[in-house]
Amino acid sequence: MLPRNKIIAIFVLLFVLCLCGISSAQDQNAVLRFYQKHISVVDGNRCAMYPSCSSYASRAFEKHGPIIGWIMSCDRLVRCGRDEANISRMVRVNDEEFIYDPVGANDFWWFEKEKNK
Amino acid sequence: MNSRYSYILILIILVFLSHNSFAKEKQLIITSGMQYAYAQKLFIQKDYDTAIIEFKRFIHFFPDSEDLDQAQFDIAVCLFNLKKYHDAARAFNEIILAGKENEITKKAFFYQSDAFMNVGNTGYAQIVLQNYLKLVEDLQTKDKIYFNLAKIHLTEARKGKSDSLTLASEYLSKMSPSGADKYHTDQYLDLIFKARNAPEKNPTAAGLFAIIPGGGFLYCERYHDAFITFLLNTGLIFSAYKAWDNDNKALAGVIAFVETGFYTGNIYGSISSAHKYNLAQTISILDQDFSISSKIDPEKRGYQLSFNYAF
Numbered sequence: 001m002l003p004r005n006k007i008i009a010i011f012v013l014l015f016v017l018c019l020c021g022i023s024s025a026q027d028q029n030a031v032l033r034f035y036q037k038h039i040s041v042v043d044g045n046r047c048a049m050y051p052s053c054s055s056y057a058s059r060a061f062e063k064h065g066p067i068i069g070w071i072m073s074c075d076r077l078v079r080c081g082r083d084e085a086n087i088s089r090m091v092r093v094n095d096e097e098f099i100y101d102p103v104g105a106n107d108f109w110w111f112e113k114e115k116n117k
Numbered sequence: 118m119n120s121r122y123s124y125i126l127i128l129i130i131l132v133f134l135s136h137n138s139f140a141k142e143k144q145l146i147i148t149s150g151m152q153y154a155y156a157q158k159l160f161i162q163k164d165y166d167t168a169i170i171e172f173k174r175f176i177h178f179f180p181d182s183e184d185l186d187q188a189q190f191d192i193a194v195c196l197f198n199l200k201k202y203h204d205a206a207r208a209f210n211e212i213i214l215a216g217k218e219n220e221i222t223k224k225a226f227f228y229q230s231d232a233f234m235n236v237g238n239t240g241y242a243q244i245v246l247q248n249y250l251k252l253v254e255d256l257q258t259k260d261k262i263y264f265n266l267a268k269i270h271l272t273e274a275r276k277g278k279s280d281s282l283t284l285a286s287e288y289l290s291k292m293s294p295s296g297a298d299k300y301h302t303d304q305y306l307d308l309i310f311k312a313r314n315a316p317e318k319n320p321t322a323a324g325l326f327a328i329i330p331g332g333g334f335l336y337c338e339r340y341h342d343a344f345i346t347f348l349l350n351t352g353l354i355f356s357a358y359k360a361w362d363n364d365n366k367a368l369a370g371v372i373a374f375v376e377t378g379f380y381t382g383n384i385y386g387s388i389s390s391a392h393k394y395n396l397a398q399t400i401s402i403l404d405q406d407f408s409i410s411s412k413i414d415p416e417k418r419g420y421q422l423s424f425n426y427a428f
Contacts, residue, residue, distance in 0.1 A: 074382030083339035109392035
């Protein structure tokens with residue numbers, strides 16, 4: 001029998017590998033894909049932002065890779081649906097209003113400069 | 118028998134003659150003017166798809182007509198009005214490349230720039246006008262180009278592009294006194310001054326404040342986010358510490374990993390929030406004081422710029 005700590009450590013390793021996009025051949029990260037396919041469907045779309053936090057994370061990973069993608073996703077989870085409404089515009093999607101906060105609205109201050117170099 | 122055949126023959130001749138005379142009555146010769154007028158009628162009725170076909174028919178059958186250039190321009194305008202901006206830009210480019218010095222070419226430059234603006238390609242929109250600037254001599258057109266370039270930079274300023282406000286004011290300052298009067302540049306320069314002097318948040322300071330979780334958000338006036346960030350980060354740090362203390366090192370590792378993301382996210386979010394705050398200030402000033410819009414008059418095929426100023 002493996003000790004409890006080792007089992008948890010294996011899970012940690014798997015978790016990190018998933019987050020780091022081992023499934024990079026496909027567009028989305030495995031964890032995000034699993035969340036969107038199996039959890040969000042049951043849980044319902046309760047995200048106040050557009051794109052939703054999972055779509056945002058997926059886009060951030062795709063655009064900036066695992067490290068910045070992970071940081072931006074955590075930042076988005078904290079900001080979701082509160083003070084963002086004061087500075088971002090609203091969009092109507094399927095007759096519902098959402099706060100528009102794409103990845104481009106959070107990386108414009110450094111990514112455009114990098115691109116133009 | 119012979120008389121029967123002759124009756125049939127007479128009948129056939131009569132039928133043929135009547136058919137021929139009927140055909141003659143329906144004959145119509147379409148002149149270049151008629152064809153162009155019909156295409157224009159469709160254009161005015163905003164049936165742009167059909168208008169394009171009729172303008173093309175006009176070009177095909179009357180290639181020597183003096184309205185040929187106008188018809189080519191009208192096709193491009195139809196594409197523009199159909200929001201097929203890439204096709205429209207290509208069609209205007211053909212008119213520009215023909216290099217004729219007339220009013221149509223002049224309009225084509227502005228339309229092409231506007232087509233690029235509509236697809237969000239502000240870079241090309243600028244290049245078109247900057248190229249045109251090198252070709253023109255007359256002051257009025259130059260003023261119009263400067264004004265349009267300033268307008269493009271004001272649009273870019275709304276997207277957070279640095280130096281856009283400076284460039285916009287530079288172009289406005291280049292205009293002649295008569296052009297400045299016509300386009301009310303003093304009001305625009307005042308607007309740019311206001312936008313530049315709007316209350317700002319320093320992104321570096323926001324990042325430094327974020328060393329204490331939530332501090333950066335607090336600095337950026339995002340009080341709810343600051344509170345949640347503080348709770349989440351302190352909670353995760355405490356949990357990691359407790360897990361480690363209880364010799365549950367793997368769990369402490371998981372929590373520490375997650376916490377690292379949220380902590381760095383807090384710093385990133387704080388810096389980003391400062392930039393977003395500054396951008397929101399610029400946009401709100403541009404929105405409150407002026408709304409600049411370009412309009413196309415489909416009947417006159419004219420290009421018009423309008424602005425509203427809130428007193």
